[in-house]
Amino acid sequence: LRDYRFYDQDRVHPSEEAIEFVWERFTQNFSVETKTFVKEAQKIRTMFLHRVLNPDSEEGKAFLLQREKERKNFEIRFMNKKK
Numbered sequence: 001l002r003d004y005r006f007y008d009q010d011r012v013h014p015s016e017e018a019i020e021f022v023w024e025r026f027t028q029n030f031s032v033e034t035k036t037f038v039k040e041a042q043k044i045r046t047m048f049l050h051r052v053l054n055p056d057s058e059e060g061k062a063f064l065l066q067r068e069k070e071r072k073n074f075e076i077r078f079m080n081k082k083k
Contacts, residue, residue: 005017005018006018006021037078040074040077040078041074043070044067044070044071044074047063047066047067047070048067048071050063052064
């Protein structure tokens with residue numbers, strides 16, 4: 001029998017639950033450094049997916065500034081490491 005909770009409504013594609021289940025299993029073997037990298041990358045990705053409705057407001061400017069600061073910090077910490 002199939003476990004239909006792992007299928008989306010179309011019964012072809014995986015559900016969000018299935019994706020999370022596979023991702024959890026996949027990341028179990030990541031090193032601490034890799035887990036930190038993924039967690040911070042997801043945070044920054046979420047910030048970039050956020051649409052600022054009023055970029056000229058104080059809050060909008062502060063968010064955009066913080067987002068850019070986070071991106072630069074991430075790049076310095078993870079992308080510029082010597083191999």
